[in-house]
Amino acid sequence: MxxxxxxxxxxxxxxxxxxxxxxxxxxxxxxPEVPLLRRFYHGGFEKVMSRREAALILGVRERAVMDKIKEAHRRVMMANHPGRRGQPLSCIQDQ
CATH class of the missing domain: 1.20.5 (Single alpha-helices involved in coiled-coils or other helix-helix interfaces)
Structure with missing residues (x-):
């Protein structure tokens, strides 16, 4: 039943x-297709960079720990390095 x-x-x-x-x-x-790298803050930049703008560019909070800020800065620099497009990054050493 x-x-x-x-x-x-x-x-x-x-x-x-x-x-x-x-x-x-x-x-x-x-x-929409998202690139593999994170999207960073593209901007309307101010004349003098504020803490808020720096945090937006790096993709961290304004009150982030220094280690996170350094890692975010390294990530942005690696993404924008001119040798990133298929050439070896011999001038950058992994830490």
């Missing part, structure tokens, strides 16, 4: 799950 009801509920759940999966997949495929 209960088996047709259980089978019907399982089919309905599978159908709703499949519908959710298909809509999520379509949204995933149509999303």
């Amino acid at each position: 209960e088996s047709p009801m259980v089978i019907g509920a399982a089919v309905a759940a599978a159908a709703m799950g499949g519908r959710y999966f298909l809509t999520a997949w379509q949204a995933f495929r149509t999303r």
Whole structure:
């Protein structure tokens, strides 16, 4: 007696799950392509750089720890290095 009801509920759940999966997949495929590197602050720069603007450029909080600031600075410098496009980075040593 209960088996047709259980089978019907399982089919309905599978159908709703499949519908959710298909809509999520379509949204995933149509999303804008994001480059592998993080997007950095491009700007309207001020005449004198403030702490806020420096934090926006580096992608950290204004009150970040010095280690995070140094790592963010290194990441920005590596991303903007002129030798980054297929040439060896012999002048930059990994620390």
